[in-house]
Amino acid sequence: MALKNEARGRNIRVSFEFFPPKSEEMEGQLWHTVSELQDWDPDFVSVTYGAGGTTRAPTLTTVTRFLSQTPLATASHLTCVGATKEETHQVVDTFRKAGVTHFVALRGDAPGGAGAPYQPHPGGYANAAELVAGLKEIGDFEISVSAYPEKHPESHDTAADIDMLKRKADNGADRALTQFFFDNDNFERYLERVRGAGISIPVVPGIMPIQNLTQLKRFAGACGTIIPAFLDERFAGFDDKPEERAKVAAEVAAEQIEDLVRRGIHDFHLYTMNRAPLVSAVLDNLGLSRPGRETKSAGAAA
Numbered sequence: 001m002a003l004k005n006e007a008r009g010r011n012i013r014v015s016f017e018f019f020p021p022k023s024e025e026m027e028g029q030l031w032h033t034v035s036e037l038q039d040w041d042p043d044f045v046s047v048t049y050g051a052g053g054t055t056r057a058p059t060l061t062t063v064t065r066f067l068s069q070t071p072l073a074t075a076s077h078l079t080c081v082g083a084t085k086e087e088t089h090q091v092v093d094t095f096r097k098a099g100v101t102h103f104v105a106l107r108g109d110a111p112g113g114a115g116a117p118y119q120p121h122p123g124g125y126a127n128a129a130e131l132v133a134g135l136k137e138i139g140d141f142e143i144s145v146s147a148y149p150e151k152h153p154e155s156h157d158t159a160a161d162i163d164m165l166k167r168k169a170d171n172g173a174d175r176a177l178t179q180f181f182f183d184n185d186n187f188e189r190y191l192e193r194v195r196g197a198g199i200s201i202p203v204v205p206g207i208m209p210i211q212n213l214t215q216l217k218r219f220a221g222a223c224g225t226i227i228p229a230f231l232d233e234r235f236a237g238f239d240d241k242p243e244e245r246a247k248v249a250a251e252v253a254a255e256q257i258e259d260l261v262r263r264g265i266h267d268f269h270l271y272t273m274n275r276a277p278l279v280s281a282v283l284d285n286l287g288l289s290r291p292g293r294e295t296k297s298a299g300a301a302a
């Protein structure tokens, strides 16, 4: 039996986020990635759910395969945008029948995409706090929700964000997973305010290993993520050097996690972008063990 990281003195737990594949090729890539990353023994994995329900079927297919063909505890993301409460309940029922017991409950973005003005569906849940309450009425689900250490782009201010997080926690959310960020001071300040508001659920940092800084900058603004200047310096000169770029990316994410561990954080949600090498390089840099691989090698040697 392989030792868990805690038993080895590395008090770090991870979860991984995936998205449903959009083509056969991407599907092959996803399941190859999963077979690599499951060796890290994540606490759970989660599968995203497309805006406006556009990827409901692929999310269900992907989640079902995780639940039936891997040993991984699997959460399904769920949004309530563009749906009546009855429609949302039907989706929840379908996912529950597939074996889902953990939802990442979200409002979702307006159909025009992140940044477009949001209109709740008449007869639908207006926000994620209402969705959490609705889920709790349907069943005793484990529920994760979002949190925004650098402010949700639509929010008037951080106080409004924290107020929404409090409503989600009061309605029964078990943990918050954050939008990705790179400035740990911003996270720490946010967490102090969250605790000051009487919110006690775990707030798990979302860590985005940077596959490509230029591409990341294009969508970070829409997510409310600040790109600190030090990232430009770390990646400078590596635009056409993918190997060096990957090495720096793995170092940057591992350093961010190590710094958060020093600040007392031990759970991390990694945005995998359905690719294994960079995520594994980050966890290798942290000196984590791969219980799954050790079990396989022990089995092969026996």
Ligand SMILES: Cc1cc2nc3c(=O)[nH]c(=O)nc-3n(C[C@H](O)[C@H](O)[C@H](O)COP(=O)(O)OP(=O)(O)OC[C@H]3O[C@@H](n4cnc5c(N)ncnc54)[C@H](O)[C@@H]3O)c2cc1C
Residues within 6 Å of the ligand: 047, 048, 049, 050, 051, 052, 077, 078, 079, 104, 105, 106, 107, 108, 109, 110, 118, 126, 127, 128, 129, 145, 146, 147, 152, 154, 155, 156, 160, 161, 162, 164, 165, 177, 178, 179, 180, 206
């Ligand atoms: C961990 C994580 C996972 C995600 N997964 C998905 C996914 O699978 N699919 C997907 O489509 N999206 C996903 N998103 C993105 C998310 O749907 C968007 O950020 C969306 O805009 C808000 O959803 P929410 O649940 O965070 O909203 P809420 O928690 O309801 O609101 C977030 C914040 O926005 C502010 N706000 C909300 N509505 C308004 C308004 N009308 N006016 C002013 N301020 C407002 C509030 O202050 C609130 O704090 C994810 C985000 C995170 C952090």
